[in-house]
Structure formats: C-alpha cells, structure tokens
Amino acid sequence: MVRQVMNMLSGGADRPIRRLLTYYLFLGIVVFALNAAWPGFDERMTGGGGGPRAVDTPTLLQDGLDPPPEVTVATDIVEARKVILSVFVMLLGTVVLMLPVSWVYMYARNTRGHNQAVAQTLIILPIVVAGIVLIVQDSLALAFSLAGVVAAVRFRTTLKDARDTVYIFLAIAVGFAAGVQSLTIGALLSLFFNLVVLITWRYDFGRNVLETTSSSKWVEPLESLATDDVESIVPDRDLMMALTPASAEALATKFERVSELLGDKKARFNGVLRITTEKLAECQRLVEQELEEVTKRWQLDQVVTGEGKPSELYYLVKIRKAMSPDDLITAVRGRAGGMIVAAVLEAGETLARAKEEG
Amino acid sequence: MSARVAALALVCALAACGGRSQSDIAADSMEAATRMSRVTAAVANQGLNGDGPFAKWILPPELAEVSGIALASDGRIFAHGDEQGRIAIIDYRTGVFLKRFKVGERTINGDFEAVTIVGQDVYLLQSNGKIYQFREPAGDERDAYTLHDTELGDKCEFEGIAHDPRLDVFLLACKQRGKKPLDSLTVYRWRLGSTGVEGVSVLSIPNDLVIGANDWKELHPSDIAVDPVTGNYVLVARQERALIIITPEGDVVESRPVPGKILNPEGVAITRDGILLISDEAAKEPASISLFRWRAKAPPAGADTSSMPIDSASTMPDSIRP
Numbered sequence: 001m002v003r004q005v006m007n008m009l010s011g012g013a014d015r016p017i018r019r020l021l022t023y024y025l026f027l028g029i030v031v032f033a034l035n036a037a038w039p040g041f042d043e044r045m046t047g048g049g050g051g052p053r054a055v056d057t058p059t060l061l062q063d064g065l066d067p068p069p070e071v072t073v074a075t076d077i078v079e080a081r082k083v084i085l086s087v088f089v090m091l092l093g094t095v096v097l098m099l100p101v102s103w104v105y106m107y108a109r110n111t112r113g114h115n116q117a118v119a120q121t122l123i124i125l126p127i128v129v130a131g132i133v134l135i136v137q138d139s140l141a142l143a144f145s146l147a148g149v150v151a152a153v154r155f156r157t158t159l160k161d162a163r164d165t166v167y168i169f170l171a172i173a174v175g176f177a178a179g180v181q182s183l184t185i186g187a188l189l190s191l192f193f194n195l196v197v198l199i200t201w202r203y204d205f206g207r208n209v210l211e212t213t214s215s216s217k218w219v220e221p222l223e224s225l226a227t228d229d230v231e232s233i234v235p236d237r238d239l240m241m242a243l244t245p246a247s248a249e250a251l252a253t254k255f256e257r258v259s260e261l262l263g264d265k266k267a268r269f270n271g272v273l274r275i276t277t278e279k280l281a282e283c284q285r286l287v288e289q290e291l292e293e294v295t296k297r298w299q300l301d302q303v304v305t306g307e308g309k310p311s312e313l314y315y316l317v318k319i320r321k322a323m324s325p326d327d328l329i330t331a332v333r334g335r336a337g338g339m340i341v342a343a344v345l346e347a348g349e350t351l352a353r354a355k356e357e358g
Numbered sequence: 359m360s361a362r363v364a365a366l367a368l369v370c371a372l373a374a375c376g377g378r379s380q381s382d383i384a385a386d387s388m389e390a391a392t393r394m395s396r397v398t399a400a401v402a403n404q405g406l407n408g409d410g411p412f413a414k415w416i417l418p419p420e421l422a423e424v425s426g427i428a429l430a431s432d433g434r435i436f437a438h439g440d441e442q443g444r445i446a447i448i449d450y451r452t453g454v455f456l457k458r459f460k461v462g463e464r465t466i467n468g469d470f471e472a473v474t475i476v477g478q479d480v481y482l483l484q485s486n487g488k489i490y491q492f493r494e495p496a497g498d499e500r501d502a503y504t505l506h507d508t509e510l511g512d513k514c515e516f517e518g519i520a521h522d523p524r525l526d527v528f529l530l531a532c533k534q535r536g537k538k539p540l541d542s543l544t545v546y547r548w549r550l551g552s553t554g555v556e557g558v559s560v561l562s563i564p565n566d567l568v569i570g571a572n573d574w575k576e577l578h579p580s581d582i583a584v585d586p587v588t589g590n591y592v593l594v595a596r597q598e599r600a601l602i603i604i605t606p607e608g609d610v611v612e613s614r615p616v617p618g619k620i621l622n623p624e625g626v627a628i629t630r631d632g633i634l635l636i637s638d639e640a641a642k643e644p645a646s647i648s649l650f651r652w653r654a655k656a657p658p659a660g661a662d663t664s665s666m667p668i669d670s671a672s673t674m675p676d677s678i679r680p
Contacts, residue, residue, distance in 0.1 A: 060386050061453040063393070064414030064646050 016107055017198050023100050024191050086181070087134065093183040094126035097174050097190040104194045105167050108201035118164050125168065126175035133179025268297065269316040271325070271347030275332070279339045280311040286336035287313065294331045296320050310341050319347060390452040397451045400651060401631050409617045411648035415453035421446055422640040426472035426518070426581055427625035427647065428480070429635070435627065435647065436480060436494075437637060438473050442466065443482065443490065445473070450635055450649060461492050462503050472519040472581055472625070474528070483519040486511035487530065508548050510558070518582035522547070522606065524589055531582040531593055539576040543568045543602065545591065561591075561608050568613050574598040580623060586630045594623040594636060601626075617650050628652055 009022045102122045106114050136142045159165050170193050177186030200206070273291075277283035280303070291298040296318040304312040319328055325345045332343055393413065400412035417424055417437070424439040434456065435448045443461035448454065461482060469485040482490040487510040492503035510516070510530065518531030525547065532544040542562045549557035565577055580596040585603075590611055593602045599620065603611040616623045616636060625637035634652035639645055 058457070059455045060389055061418070061448070061455055062416035063453060064416045064648070065411065 016104070017195070017202075020100055020104070020194055020198065024187075027096060027187070090130055090134070090178045090181060090183065091127050093186065094130050094174055094178045095123060097178075097183070097186050098123050098126055098171060100194055101167065101170060101174075101190055104197050105164075108198055115160065115164065118159065118167065122167055122171050125171040126178060129172050129175025130178035133176055269299070269318050271317045271319050271328075271345055272301070273298075273315040273317050273328070273332070274342075274344045274346070275313040275315070275340055276310045276342040277313065277336075277339050278310050278341060280305065280313070283336050283339040284313055286339070287315075287332055290332050290335035291315060291317060294320070294323060294328060317345075390454055393452045397633070397649065400649070401633060411618045411650050413450075413453070413649040415448065415450070415647050417446075417448075417637075417640075417645040417647065418455065419644075420444070420458075422645045424637045424639055424645045424647075425470060425624050426474075426483075427627050427635060427637045428473045428475045429583075429627040429629060430475050431477075433629070435635065436473055436475060437625065437647070438470055438482065439639075439645070441469060443468065443470060445480065445482075445494075447494070448647065450629075450633070450647065459495050460500055461490055463500050466490070466503075471517045472531075474519045474521050476521045476523075481519060481521075481528070483516055483530065485515050485517065485533075487514070487516055489519070489528070506550065508546075508558075509553065510546055510548065514544065514546070516546075517578075517580045518593065520582045520584050520591070522584050522589070522591075525606070529582050529584070529591060531579040533578050533580065539578065541565055543577055543579065543593070543604070545579075545582065545593075561604075561606075563604060563608050563610065568602055568604075568610055570610070570613050572598075572600065572613060572615070574600060577602075581625045583626045583628050585628050587632075592626055592628060592634075594626045596622055596624055596639075599623060618648055620648060 006019055006023060009026055102119050105122060106119055132146060136146055159168070170189065173189055174186045177183060177189065275283065275287055284300075284303075288298075288300070298315050298317045300313065301316050302312075302314040304314070317328070319325065325347050329343050329345055333340055397413055417439075421437055421439040424437050426438060428436045429450075430436060430447075433449065433451060435450045437446045437448060438444060439446070443466040444458060445461065446458045447456045449456055468488070470482055471485045472483045474481050474483075478493055479491055480494065482492070484490075487508040489506040489508065490503045491506060492501060495501045508530065513535065514530075514532035515534050515536070516530045517533040518529075520529045520531075521527075522529055527547040527549050530546040530548055532540060532546065534540060542564045545561040547559045547561065552558065568577060574595075576598070577600065578595050578597045579593045579602075582591055582593045584590070585592055589606055591604050591606060593604070594600065594616060595602065599616050600613060601616045601623075602613045605611060617634075618636075620636050620638045621641050621643070622639035623636050624639045625635075627635045629635070629652075632652045634650040635647055636650070637645070637647050
C-alpha cells in the first residue's frame with residue numbers, strides 16, 4: 001500500500017532521490033495539516049507533551065501555598081490521555097522517520113543482497129531507544145540502573161558491513177530524538193542521512209580507480225540478457241514462466257536501461273571460470289598465478305565455501321584472442337591440477353568463435 | 359473497509375486528546391484573577407498570615423538557581439538564574455511567567471549574581487564587578503548590551519546590586535574578598551560611567567553591629583534592594599538566612615532571620631505598595647519567589663542619620679582610598 005501511495009505521489013518516478021524527497025514532502029504536509037487542525041500537535045513533537053520544559057508563552061506558575069488540587073478521576077484520565085497521545089505520536093514518529101532509512105538501506109547497496117534482520121532492526125530499535133529515554137528522563141538513578149542492566153545483558157552482535165553499523169547508530173539517534181521529544185531534529189537527521197547515503201551510492205564515492213564500478217560488475221551477464229539472441233533473452237525458461245506479466249515487464253524495462261547504459265562499450269570480461277577445489281587457499285593462489293599469465297585480465301568474483309563439500313571459486317576472465325577455452329582450462333589444470341576437482345569455463349563470444357572455427 | 363474504520367477511529371481519538379481547550383484557558387484566567395485579589399487583599403492588610411508569605415510562586419526548572427530579582431516600574435519582576443545571561447519576567451501579583459529573553463546578540467557566559475532596573479535600563483551584575491546594561495527587547499530579537507567595568511573585581515566578590523535613586527549610584531553588596539569572609543558588612547557605591555576609584559565610595563559596618571543578638575558568625579550578603587518608601591537598604595544573606603535593614607548612612611535598623619521558610623535567599627525586592635519579595639534558590643524544594651507583607655522601619659531613635667557624601671573617604675578601605 002505504501003508503495004502505491006508513493007507511486008501516486010511521485011508520479012511513478014523510479015529515481016530513489018525523487019521518491020525519497022516526495023516522501024519527506026508528504027510527511028511535512030501531513031504534519032503541517034495536523035498542526036493547523038490541532039494546535040497542540042507540534043508540542044507533542046517538540047517537548048510539550050510531558051515532563052518539565054521551558055516556558056515559552058505566558059504561563060501560570062504553580063502556587064506554592066495552595067497545594068495542588070487533588071487528582072480526580074476525570075483529571076487523571078485527561079492527564080493519562082495526554083501522556084498516551086504524546087507517547088503514541090513519538091513512537092509513530094520513529095517508525096515514520098525510519099521507514100525511508102530502511103528503504104535506502106535495502107536499495108543503496110553495492111553488494112548483492114541485504115541483511116533482513118538489520119532492515120527490521122532499523123524500524124524496531126528506535127522504538128525501544130525512545131521508550132528507554134522516556135523512562136529514564138532526568139533520573140540519574142534510572143540512568144545508572146539502565147547502564148547496569150545493559151552491561152548485564154551484554155547485547156552484542158557483529159555486523160558484516162561497516163555501513164550497517166552507521167545505520168544502527170542513526171536508528172539510536174532517531175530513537176533518542178523521539179525520546180526527548182525532538183522529532184524535528186530526528187526528521188532532519190533522517191532526511192540528511194538518506195540524501196547523503198543515496199548521493200554517495202549513486203556516484204560510487206570513494207571507489208578505487210583501479211576497480212570496476214559497481215554497475216560494470218554486472219555488465220557481462222546483463223549484456224547477454226540484453227542481446228537480440230532469443231536464447232540468451234530467456235536464460236531460464238522456468239524462471240521466466242514463473243514471473244507475472246507485471247514483473248516481466250519491470251524486468252524488461254530494467255534490461256532496456258542496462259542496454260542503454262552499456263552502449264558501445266566493450267565488455268571487460270568475456271568468460272566466467274568456475275574452479276571446484278578441496279584446498280581453497282593453495283588452489284586459489286596457484287590458479288591466480290596462472291590466470292595472471294594466460295589471460296588479458298581477470299577478477300575474483302565470488303568464493304563459495306561450504307562445510308563437508310568442496311569450495312568454489314568464480315573468476316571473471318578476459319581471454320586472449322589467441323587462446324581457446326580449452327587452452328585456458330588446460331593451462332589452469334596444469335598449474336593446480338592436483339587440487340582441482342572441477343574446472344568449468346563459461347565463455348560467451350569466445351566459445352561461439354571456437355565452435356565456428358572448430 | 360476495516361482499515362478505514364480503524365483510521366477513522368484513530369483520528370477521532372487524536373482529536374479528542376487535543377491541545378488546550380477554551381475551558382483550560384478560562385480556568386487559568388480565573389486563577390490569575392483570584393491570585394491578584396489575594397495579593398491586593400494582603401497589601402490592604404486583610405490577608406496577613408503571620409510571619410509566613412501570603413503568596414509563593416514556584417519557579418520553572420530553568421530558574422532553579424535564581425540568583426537575583428529586580429522590580430520594574432510596571433510591577434513585573436526580572437529574574438535571572440543561569441550563567442548565560444538569560445532574563446525571565448514574572449508578574450509577581452498573579453504568578454504568571456510572562457516571557458524570557460537572552461542578553462546580547464550572542465550568548466554571554468559569566469557568573470551572574472544580581473540584577474537591577476533603572477528606568478528602561480536593566481543592569482546585570484557579574485561577581486567580578488562587571489555590569490551589563492541593556493533593555494528589554496520588544497519581541498524575540500536579541501539586542502546589544504553595554505559593558506561597564508567597575509574595576510572593583512579584585513576588591514570583592516559581588517552578589518548584589520541595587521540603585522539608590524536619591525544618590526543616583528549603584529549599590530554593590532560585597533559577599534567576600536577572595537575566599538575570606540569580611541569582618542564588616544560592605545556595600546560599594548559606584549556611579550555609572552566612573553572609572554577607577556573615582557566616583558566610588560564604600561559603606562562599611564562592622565559585623566558585630568549588624569549581627570547583634572543573632573547567632574550568625576559571619577555575613578555573606580547575597581542581594582540588596584532599596585526600600586522605595588524610606589530609602590533604606592535591605593539586604594539578604596544566603597548562608598546566614600539573614601534579613602538586614604540599614605540606612606544609607608550606615609545605621610543598622612534591623613537584622614533578623616528571613617521570614618518564612620526561605621532556605622536559600624538569593625534575591626530581594628520591595629514594592630512601593632509594601633510587599634517584600636524574596637527569591638529562594640532550589641535545594642530540597644523547587645526554586646520560588648515568596649511575597650511577604652512589608653512594613654518600612656525607621657532607624658532607631660538616637661541613631662546618627664547625617665547624610666554621607668558620595669565621595670566620602672571616611673569609611674573607605676585603605677586599598678581603594680585615593
């Protein structure tokens with residue numbers, strides 16, 4: 001449903017920055033409308049909802065001689081309702097502000113896949129943090145108690161990607177902002193963070209010039225899909241048959257974009273070499289020594305290890321024109337033959353050329 | 359369909375929990391009117407309740423360390439309580455916090471100890487004898503200030519300031535010299551614009567005379583005010599919880615513990631219609647301003663009431679004598 005609303009608001013734009021800005025704009029309009037219709041709403045976001053706060057408008061100070069009136073059931077209910085409302089707005093605010101962060105987390109990645117647990121944590125963690133801050137408030141004793149409890153629980157986890165840690169930090173910061181009822185700061189934090197992440201991702205900021213760009217890593221396989229060769233367009237018939245018409249159309253659109261992106265550029269690699277081995281480290285060293293000598297360029301793409309079964313090394317290779325796929329396999333086996341269980345080369349153009357010549 | 363019903367119910371619940379209602383505002387207005395009546399009745403001697411205050415306003419947390427108070431001509435109290443030059447304005451008759459503002463275009467930090475008002479100008483005293491002069495801004499903007507250095511900072515640590523309109527001088531109450539307590543109650547008189555020892559005199563009364571029958575060992579004045587009716591100087595001392603009244607000539611009119619249950623008297627002011635206001639810094643209790651019925655006392659019979667010239671060096675300490 002959220003996707004549909006976003007599509008409607010952004011006019012179907014598929015650029016992430018545009019969709020993100022649309023979301024925040026929509027959020028701002030909702031807050032503005034709520035504030036206009038309900039004057040006390042902004043106080044719920046910025047500290048008016050509960051606890052001692054600074055006085056901004058003429059306010060009656062408490063009378064120190066007359067004891068405060070006894071809390072009647074009616075007063076109690078009104079106060080309880082205000083507290084519930086404040087906490088509700090605050091917690092809802094964390095979810096609303098962290099949703100786009102989780103989208104960016106899942107979308108703006110250079111590596112394949114994302115950690116679903118982290119994506120869900122980004123939504124849930126700020127709620128917990130905000131709740132803790134609310135409970136502790138100005139109490140030093142509670143703060144010390146909290147530190148003790150956290151130390152006892154020893155909640156620790158290892159995140160694979162260093163950037164995931166930054167997302168977790170942001171979740172904590174937004175939770176804090178909500179806890180001290182400064183959702184405005186939390187909103188700005190969320191917006192600015194997302195924009196910076198998207199921009200650094202979009203322009204591949206910090207990429208080593210000697211490495212391929214994240215987009216070109218997938219040039220070879222995607223190029224084969226974008227070719228006019230009918231067999232290549234549908235690499236897996238069962239997979240394509242499982243797609244809905246809408247999904248197939250979306251996939252086709254993506255292929256078109258990739259095709260436009262590739263243009264007339266030459267492919268950096270023209271084959272994928274898969275090596276299956278029991279002795280991963282030693283075999284990898286020998287294979288790479290051989291690839292260095294016999295290929296124009298190569299790159300280790302993936303290492304798949306599994307318990308109780310041989311490991312697999314995947315290399316992207318650019319085979320020299322003078323060399324056939326069989327020559328490459330022979331050369332690699334010659335260097336590390338004793339360690340190789342299986343060696344397979346999937347080469348597009350080179351293979352076709354070899355067939356024609358053969 | 360069910361989602362729409364749930365959303366509608368949520369909107370209704372939010373609307374029901376809305377902001378301040380008209381009835382809340384009306385109740386506050388009624389409470390303010392009641393308080394005003396109480397203060398008016400107390401001034402007319404109809405509501406006096408012994409030695410205790412007839413009104414007491416609990417200050418917000420930002421004024422927990424309320425250091426000084428000063429009375430404006432329109433009946434508002436200017437209070438300050440932090441180290442960033444922030445002024446709060448309170449209507450003492452109704453206990454309504456009216457507004458706050460910061461001094462200077464940029465936040466100034468310092469050990470602010472007391473405040474006084476002359477006409478439209480507000481004077482905020484630092485413990486080192488520097489005085490910031492400024493005016494209350496009309497809105498939220500922050501106005502510039504003028505800084506005056508009395509050059510008395512090395513003579514004394516100041517905690518109180520008041521203006522004596524008859525002599526047109528500022529009274530600076532000295533708390534202690536360095537870490538050493540003084541053996542006399544010392545009030546410097548400083549004329550605006552004077553530099554060095556020029557235009558400075560000092561009123562010094564031995565502690566023995568001031569303490570009298572009280573069980574205080576020393577005196578650490580924390581604020582000073584001028585009684586608008588008699589012109590006497592009224593001081594409070596925090597550590598001793600003392601209330602001291604002296605004449606401008608240096609005669610002790612009265613010295614006694616502060617009335618009520620004021621634990622940390624940090625500021626004092628007196629209204630023309632006979633109300634003594636004392637600010638109480640937060641300790642076990644929150645900070646507050648208490649209102650007491652005030653009867654001006656004349657100096658005791660036989661006391662020397664001859665006026666003391668502003669430049670008199672008769673009681674001036676050696677250290678600042680010309």
